[in-house]
Amino acid sequence: MDYFDLNMDLTKEDKEIRAAAREFAEGVMRPISLELDKMSAKQVIANDSPLWEFMQQAYSLGFHSILLPEYYGGQGLTPLQIHLVFEEFGWASFGLSVFLAVACFPAYCACMTGEEELVEAFVKPFCECRDGSVRGCWAITEPDHGSDVIAIGEECFTSPEMISSVQAVLDGNEWVINGQKSAWVSGGSVATHALLHCQIEPSKGFAGNGICIVPLDLNGVSRGEPLEKIGQRDLNQGEIFFDGVRIPKQWMIVGPEFYVPMLDIILASANLCMASWATGLARAAFEESLTYTKQRVQGGGPLLEHYSMKQRIFHLFRRVETCRVVSRTAMNLNFSISPPHVEYSLWAKVQCTEMAFKNIHEAIQIWGANGLTREYVLEKLFRDARATLIEDGNNETLARHGGHVLAETYPRRPLDF
Numbered sequence: 230m231d232y233f234d235l236n237m238d239l240t241k242e243d244k245e246i247r248a249a250a251r252e253f254a255e256g257v258m259r260p261i262s263l264e265l266d267k268m269s270a271k272q273v274i275a276n277d278s279p280l281w282e283f284m285q286q287a288y289s290l291g292f293h294s295i296l297l298p299e300y301y302g303g304q305g306l307t308p309l310q311i312h313l314v315f316e317e318f319g320w321a322s323f324g325l326s327v328f329l330a331v332a333c334f335p336a337y338c339a340c341m342t343g344e345e346e347l348v349e350a351f352v353k354p355f356c357e358c359r360d361g362s363v364r365g366c367w368a369i370t371e372p373d374h375g376s377d378v379i380a381i382g383e384e385c386f387t388s389p390e391m392i393s394s395v396q397a398v399l400d401g402n403e404w405v406i407n408g409q410k411s412a413w414v415s416g417g418s419v420a421t422h423a424l425l426h427c428q429i430e431p432s433k434g435f436a437g438n439g440i441c442i443v444p445l446d447l448n449g450v451s452r453g454e455p456l457e458k459i460g461q462r463d464l465n466q467g468e469i470f471f472d473g474v475r476i477p478k479q480w481m482i483v484g485p486e487f488y489v490p491m492l493d494i495i496l497a498s499a500n501l502c503m504a505s506w507a508t509g510l511a512r513a514a515f516e517e518s519l520t521y522t523k524q525r526v527q528g529g530g531p532l533l534e535h536y537s538m539k540q541r542i543f544h545l546f547r548r549v550e551t552c553r554v555v556s557r558t559a560m561n562l563n564f565s566i567s568p569p570h571v572e573y574s575l576w577a578k579v580q581c582t583e584m585a586f587k588n589i590h591e592a593i594q595i596w597g598a599n600g601l602t603r604e605y606v607l608e609k610l611f612r613d614a615r616a617t618l619i620e621d622g623n624n625e626t627l628a629r630h631g632g633h634v635l636a637e638t639y640p641r642r643p644l645d646f
C-alpha cells in the first residue's frame with residue numbers, strides 16, 4: 230500500500246528508491262520473514278533456509294551497503310533516502326531489517342577510520358559482495374553486561390569493578406582476544422566478521438574498552454546455539470566465544486582514548502535505524518487494521534463504519550505520521566553532522582518504538598480475537614514490536630543516557646552550516 234508523503238520535496242530519485250525498496254519489501258522480505266517466523270532458530274540459519282535467498286537478493290540490489298558512502302563503494306544515499314528504504318524494510322520485517330543492517334557494521338566503522346588497510350580488508354569486500362557471503366555483526370553485550378555497556382556517564386561505566394568477559398591484550402604486533410559475547414548478538418551465529426567491543430584497560434571500566442574488527446573464521450573463534458525467542462524470530466542471534474584469537478594491531482580501530490565518542494556514534498546511528506524501522510512497523514499495524522475494519526462486519530455494518538472505530542483508526546494513523554516526522558528529523562540531523570547530537574537519536578528510538586508497540590497493541594484490540602491467531606500477520610508484528618523496546622538498549626537505559634547528555638549539553642548552540 231502506498232502512502233501520501235508529507236514531505237513535498239521528494240525528488241524523482243527519492244521516489245524511485247522508495248519504490249524499489251517497497252517492491253523488495255513486499256515481494257521478497259515480508260514473505261520470507263513470515264516463513265522464517267514459523268521455523269526453529271536452527272532451521273532459520275540452515276543451508277536450505279530462505280534466509281539466504283533474502284540475503285542474496287538484498288545484496289544483489291545493493292541494499293546491504295546503503296549506510297556506506299559512495300566514496301568507499303556504498304550506495305551514498307541521503308539521510309532521507311535511507312529513511313525511505315528503512316521504513317519499507319521495517320514494514321516488511323523488523324528482524325530481517327536488523328540482520329541486514331548489522332551486516333554492514335564492521336565496514337561502517339572501518340570507513341570512519343579512513344585507514345586504507347582497513348578499507349581494503351573490510352569495506353571493499355563487503356561493498357563488492359553480491360551474494361550475502363560477507364556479513365558482519367555488532368558484538369557489544371555480554372552475558373553479565375547488557376545495559377552496563379552503554380551506560381555512558383554513569384558511575385559504573387568507569388568503575389574498575391566493571392570487568393568485561395572479552396579482554397584484549399597486546400602481544401607484539403598482535404592483539405590476543407579472550408572471552409564471550411552474549412547470546413543476543415544479532416547475526417552472531419552466522420556472521421563472517423564481528424565489530425567487537427573488548428576491554429583493553431580494565432582499570433578504567435568500560436571506558437577502557439576498544440573496538441576491533443575480527444574475521445570470525447580465525448583460530449579460536451566458536452559459536453553457541455542460535456537463540457530461540459518470542460519475537461523477531463527471523464533474526465538470528467547467538468553467542469560468540471574467543472579463545473586466544475589473534476588479530477593484527479591495526480585492526481583495533483579505536484582504543485580507550487576515542488572509545489566513548491565512537492560508542493556514541495555507533496549508538497546514535499543504530500538508534501536512528503531502529504526508529505525508522507519502527508515507523509514501518511507502526512504503519513503495518515495501521516494499514517492492516519484499516520483493511521480489516523473495512524471487511525469485518527459487526528452490528529450490521531463494517532467495523533469502520535462505526536464512529537468509535539474511525540476514532541481508533543485515526544489514532545493509529547497519527548502515530549505513524551508522528552513516527553515518520555520524528556525519525557526522519559533525527560536521521561537528517563545525525564547523519565549530517567559529526568559528532569551526532571545523541572539525544573535526538575535516543576529521542577527517536579524511544580519515541581518511535583513506543584509508538585509502534587502502542588499501535589500494534591491497539592491494532593490487536595481492533596482485530597479482536599483474530600488479532601491473536603497465527604493465521605494473520607498481526608500477532609507476529611506484536612511479538613516483533615515487543616523486542617524493540619529492549620533491543621539496541623533498553624528504552625529506560627537509553628532515556629537515562631539521554632538525560633545525562635542533556636545535563637551536559639543543553640542548551641546546544643545553533644548549528645552553523
Ligand SMILES: Cc1cc2nc3c(=O)[nH]c(=O)nc-3n(C[C@H](O)[C@H](O)[C@H](O)COP(=O)(O)OP(=O)(O)OC[C@H]3O[C@@H](n4cnc5c(N)ncnc54)[C@H](O)[C@@H]3O)c2cc1C
Binds near residue numbers: 619
Ligand atoms: C532483538 C534484540 C537484538 C539485539 N541485538 C544485539 C546485537 O546485535 N549485539 C549485542 O551485543 N547485543 C544485542 N542485543 C542485546 C541488547 O543490547 C540488550 O538486551 C539490552 O542492552 C539490555 O540489556 P539486558 O537485556 O542485559 O538487560 P539488563 O541490562 O539486565 O536490564 C534489565 C532491566 O534492568 C534495568 N536496568 C539495568 N541497569 C539499570 C540501572 N543501572 N539502573 C536502573 N535500571 C537498570 C533495564 O532498564 C531493564 O529494564 C539485542 C537484544 C535484543 C532483544
